[in-house]
Amino acid sequence: MKYLINRLFFLLSIVSLISCATERKTENLEDVLVKEIGETLPQEEANILPQTLEESLIEQGLVDLERYIPGIEVELKYSTEDNFFGKDVYGDLTNAFLQPVVAERLRTAQEKLVEKYPNLTLIIYDAARPLSVQQILWDNLDKPDSLKPLYVADPKLGSLHNFGVAVDLSIYDKESGQPIDMGTGFDFFGFAAYPDRELEMLASGTITKAQVANREILRSVMYSSGFTGIGSEWWHFNAFSRKEAGEKFQLIK
Numbered sequence: 001m002k003y004l005i006n007r008l009f010f011l012l013s014i015v016s017l018i019s020c021a022t023e024r025k026t027e028n029l030e031d032v033l034v035k036e037i038g039e040t041l042p043q044e045e046a047n048i049l050p051q052t053l054e055e056s057l058i059e060q061g062l063v064d065l066e067r068y069i070p071g072i073e074v075e076l077k078y079s080t081e082d083n084f085f086g087k088d089v090y091g092d093l094t095n096a097f098l099q100p101v102v103a104e105r106l107r108t109a110q111e112k113l114v115e116k117y118p119n120l121t122l123i124i125y126d127a128a129r130p131l132s133v134q135q136i137l138w139d140n141l142d143k144p145d146s147l148k149p150l151y152v153a154d155p156k157l158g159s160l161h162n163f164g165v166a167v168d169l170s171i172y173d174k175e176s177g178q179p180i181d182m183g184t185g186f187d188f189f190g191f192a193a194y195p196d197r198e199l200e201m202l203a204s205g206t207i208t209k210a211q212v213a214n215r216e217i218l219r220s221v222m223y224s225s226g227f228t229g230i231g232s233e234w235w236h237f238n239a240f241s242r243k244e245a246g247e248k249f250q251l252i253k
């Protein structure tokens with residue numbers, strides 16, 4: 001009898017350990033969301049002060065990547081003057097946000113990268129982009145309206161960044177303190193940045209085998225974590241198709 005009781009206690013403790021372990025991952029994400037919401041202003045103050053872009057993103061349920069993904073680097077290019085507009089169009093938005101399910105996939109990609117290359121980490125250049133900013137980009141683009149969609153998505157239609165399900169990123173080398181060489185910078189407009197044209201660019205000597213190998217590291221951790229790439233930008237990855245994004249999420253205000 002005593003043996004049976006001991007055995008029962010043993011089984012119960014195993015079951016509770018397993019359920020703790022399975023709850024752990026979602027608990028972390030909830031913790032991040034709770035902390036974010038906890039930091040927004042009380043309602044009376046929020047009614048007086050204008051809401052910042054970040055407070056608005058948090059209210060819309062998006063996750064702050066630096067809080068959720070250990071070791072990730074964030075350098076929002078649109079929050080600096082180092083972008084193709086030469087202007088800071090993000091203002092008080094300096095942290096990178098994504099939909100929770102997309103942040104989870106990105107955390108997996110970061111874990112895979114760091115496991116294989118402990119000196120490397122993902123570096124985020126752009127993530128969720130509010131529609132108001134999309135409108136600023138569109139209005140400030142010095143091109144005829146008919147050519148603008150080649151550079152920036154029309155704010156009337158929105159892009160996957162406006163749903164919080166697309167991310168622009170590269171890989172950062174913690175030893176050198178620099179991003180690794182991908183052949184072109186972020187937002188380089190031209191075939192040298194096209195994954196679709198890599199063979200041709202290699203043959204002409206525009207990019208090198210080492211640069212393509214670096215892009216392959218990024219693609220491999222992203223593709224195996226639930227992202228797809230596009231043919232014209234080595235840095236851009238989507239977690240959902242346009243159709244799925246429209247069904248599952250709201251455009252970010």
Ligand SMILES: [Zn+2]
Nearest residue numbers: 166167168236
């Ligand atoms: Zn992008």
